[in-house]
Amino acid sequence: MKGLILKDLYNISHNAKSMLFILLFFAVIFLPSSGAQGYTFTCALLCTMMIVTTFSFDEYSNWAPYALIMPVSRENLVAGKYIVLAIFSVIGTLFGLLVGTIGTRIAGAFVSVQEPAALPLGLTAIASLALSTTFGGISIPLTFRFGPEKGRLLVLVSFFIPSIICYAIYRSLLVLGIALTDDLITMFLYCSPILALVWNFVMYRISCSILAGKEF
Amino acid sequence: MTTDTSATGNILEIKNLTKQYPGFLLDSISLSIPKGSIMGLIGENGAGKSTTIKSALGLIRKDSGTITFWGQELSEARQLKEDIGVVFDSINFYETLTPAKTGNVLAASYKQWNSGQYKNYLERFKLPADEEIKTFSKGMKTKLCIAAALSHAPKLLILDEATSGLDPVMRDDILDVFLEFVQDEEHSILMSSHISTDLEKVADYIAFIHKGKLLFCKTKDELRYRYGIMRCRTEEFHNMDKSDILAYRKEDYQWNVLVADKERAKRKYKAAVIDNATIDDILLLYVKGEQIK
Structure with a gap:
């Protein structure tokens, strides 16, 4: 499986410069208005969305049949994608934290910027990792099922489904008379990595069953 | 890796392989490849050669029949893939990779990967290690695939139209590599090809598939002399x-x-x-x- 991950990292490294440019451009746009928190989340999200690009490379080079003649299983193929997704999310989050923190201090010298407090920033990092992998996690079964071309369009779905689920939970809480306090939201954000793990495990199993039925 | 040879001494045995698609039936194909031999798989386009190979490799699901490598089903003994080298008709690495990076990917994938041997093949085939694959000719890409397939010490090489699209000189070089590979009596090759002259040069057996049926599987000498x-x-x-x-x-x-x-x-x-x-x-x-x- 290490080979599968390495292959994706090599392939995507070709896009690293353009991604770096986009992230820096977003820093200029977002940092003064959203601060480091919003920027970190944006970076994590943008980086995890690159998982669909790795599928495009695979399709272009007809990689899947070759991967399956190597000593890996179809489950390994799926697991490799989820590990790459996690790597992208970590890179995006760390980049966002670093550039966000430095950027807000630099920008603060010129304009009024919301300074990130230590705890919210740490919490933002945890939430960014969880939410970006949740959004990215659903794009993997969609891309396995529909291919990277349609998968790109369906990335939008990967935003909508978790958002709808969160909204449904929010409405349910209101119906049950549970007020959504700051403490509750903070607790939810701290729990978000566990929720993301459960979510991605379900997505992993769905991806495995999709791939099990595929012929190459 | 140590692999048990089946009781029959065959590296690959396909028995009654059947696979149906709408408008096509691969009908009860049976063939076996003895150790130390090259089997050529011939037939017109759409005859069922690639379906046979892909079924053997588990890339498509067979409807019925058994396929064993060294007496074991591939689905039950994944480690056997270490001993099987495969070359398809086109390269399966993204074009921005280099042979050096490709080697790193494969080294991380195969326990038996031999980096020294891979480097030797790159030198022998005159493939620049640090140039992107997109700059390579069709022949160079094929050579890279063959170098990759041979560098994890396979005992069986499966080639699906691997020499198509190459000029005669390059094909001849590659056929020499295949002949060297089977010098060791433990190694075998299954190669599907449209280029019958290639098979006449290297194959020991010819299996002819026509409209999904195996018409015959005979020694090349029997076909040539009888x-x-x-x-x-x-x-x-x-x-x-x-x-x-x-x-x-x-x-x-x-x-x-x-x-x-x-x-x-x-x-x-x-x-x-x-x-x-x-x-x-x-x-x-x-x-x-x-x-x-």
Whole structure:
């Protein structure tokens, strides 16, 4: 499986410069208005969305049949994608934290910027990792099922489904008379990595069953 | 990796392999590849060669039949993949990779990967290690695939139209590599190809698949030295013993008839002209000619 991950990292490294440019451009746009928190989340999200690009490379080079003649299983193929997704999310989050923190201090010298407090920033990092992998996690079964071309369009779905689920939970809480306090939201954000793990495990199993039925 | 050889001494055994698609049936294919041999798989486009290979490799699901490598099903013994090298008709690495990076990916994938041997093959094939694959010619890409397939010490090499699209000089170089590979009597090759001259040069056995059925699987020498093309007139053709006719085709002034024993046919049909049959002749008569029902 290490080979599968390495292959994706090599392939995507070709896009690293353009991604770096986009992230820096977003820093200029977002940092003064959203601060480091919003920027970190944006970076994590943008980086995890690159998982669909790795599928495009695979399709272009007809990689899947070759991967399956190597000593890996179809489950390994799926697991490799989820590990790459996690790597992208970590890179995006760390980049966002670093550039966000430095950027807000630099920008603060010129304009009024919301300074990130230590705890919210740490919490933002945890939430960014969880939410970006949740959004990215659903794009993997969609891309396995529909291919990277349609998968790109369906990335939008990967935003909508978790958002709808969160909204449904929010409405349910209101119906049950549970007020959504700051403490509750903070607790939810701290729990978000566990929720993301459960979510991605379900997505992993769905991806495995999709791939099990595929012929190459 | 140590692999047990099946009791029959065959590296690969396919028994009654059946796979159906809408409009196509791969019908109960059975063949086996002995150790130390090269088997050529021939047939027209869409005959079922790639379906056979992909079924063997588990890339498509078979409807029925058994496929064993060294006596074991691949799905039950994934580690056997270490001993199987595969080359498809096109490169499967993204074009921005280099041979060096490709080697790193494969080194992380195969326990048996031999970096020194891979480097030797890159040098032998004159492949620049640090240039992107997109700058390579078709022949260079094929050579890279072959270098990759040979560098994890496989015992069986499976080639699906791997030499198509190469010029004769490059094909000849690659065929020499294949012949070297089977010098060790433990190694075998299954190669599907449209280029019958390649198979005539290297193959020990020829398996001919036509419209999803295995028409024959014979030694190349039997085909070369026993099969013949009988050229005769209409009257002679109609007087022929139908059991002698494998396939026939009528041309403007003569009938071309494929016979399984040309010496016997020479004795039996003295007025007819009987030529040696090349693999192409045999393939053409089966595919474009007719068979006695």
